[in-house]
Amino acid sequence: QKEVEQNSGPLSVPEGAIASLNCTYSDRGSQSFFWYRQYSGKSPELIMSIYSNGDKEDGRFTAQLNKASQYVSLLIRDSQPSDSATYLCAVRRSNDYKLSFGAGTTVTVRA
């Protein structure tokens, strides 16, 4: 079982729609979760971090965490062409400070 799994892409959404990204993790003791956006040829940039169960909103982005289900998601509202990128889910391991990354989901927003 992979440490972090993301829903397979690519995901194509029309401009203005909601893009929904899912991620599950295997380490039940994990406490810190991150969503990164990576444009082609660039390094990842942090979009959201979430540590507590529930929703966390930042602009058009909402992260949702359910530790009991070991599930974290990211919603992108009012998707824009500039949101087209690969989104990486990262989970901090419970026994050290290392991050485990999912394979990423590529999102394409159609104008």
Add this chain to the structure above:
Amino acid sequence: GAVVSQHPSRVICKSGTSVKIECRSLDFQATTMFWYRQFPKQSLMLMATSNEGSKATYEQGVEKDKFLINHASLTLSTLTVTSAHPEDSSFYICSARAGQASYGYTFGSGTRLTVV
């Protein structure tokens, strides 16, 4: 905000030579530095973790004698790819973690290494 400067952004080297990549934390002290490698269409793979003043710890399958990591100060870590081969061509990214939780993990801009 926390900034990590990574250089060079691109490097082309001949097979058999060595290449050094630098990562500097500009406005915070990086307690821990992480080095990742990313092949095309794949996710980030952790290569090694380094703490200032101590030896790096390498992930399983990563050759420590080939990928030399030095973390001599709280603001500088270097990765040297020794005796590079074409299969070492990849995107190398560093990430720094400060002791303060508010900084989280900050990534450098990455280095595209091409070995010819």
